[in-house]
Amino acid sequence: MMDSQALTIKLDDEQFEVVLGGNLLSSLLSQGADVRYGCRAGACGACRLYDVSNCESILSCQTTVVSAMSLTRQTPAESSSFTVLSNITIDEASIELTLLGASDDSFGDRVFVSLLSERLSSKVSEYSSAERDSFL
Numbered sequence: 001m002m003d004s005q006a007l008t009i010k011l012d013d014e015q016f017e018v019v020l021g022g023n024l025l026s027s028l029l030s031q032g033a034d035v036r037y038g039c040r041a042g043a044c045g046a047c048r049l050y051d052v053s054n055c056e057s058i059l060s061c062q063t064t065v066v067s068a069m070s071l072t073r074q075t076p077a078e079s080s081s082f083t084v085l086s087n088i089t090i091d092e093a094s095i096e097l098t099l100l101g102a103s104d105d106s107f108g109d110r111v112f113v114s115l116l117s118e119r120l121s122s123k124v125s126e127y128s129s130a131e132r133d134s135f136l
Contacts, residue, residue, distance in 0.1 A: 019065065
């Protein structure tokens with residue numbers, strides 16, 4: 001694709017040549033890009049990518065290619081507030097959490113929870129509360 005209508009889309013560490021005015025998801029998939037998708041109507045959010053240049057998430061199935069873009073599949077790390085709706089102990093090393101939080105701009109609503117082992121937890125308790133906060 002070397003005509004004047006071709007634009008370069010950078011997706012993580014790969015580059016793809018797409019046609020100006022084409023649908024972003026369809027264009028990337030036709031070039032062999034590994035992009036998740038589901039409904040192709042913007043309802044499920046599976047095709048959400050992050051536009052690095054404009055610092056915003058986009059639905060690739062609802063985006064028309066109008067310029068070169070720099071995209072990533074991963075949302076930048078940011079802090080989000082969640083409310084714990086339930087906390088179920090499964091075994092001594094596992095719990096199940098049900099969380100409620102804003103999901104409009106979340107990337108698949110992935111939540112990472114770290115738990116300290118009992119041995120490490122007893123070591124952490126030897127520190128002041130300010131020092132402990134820096135660990136957690």
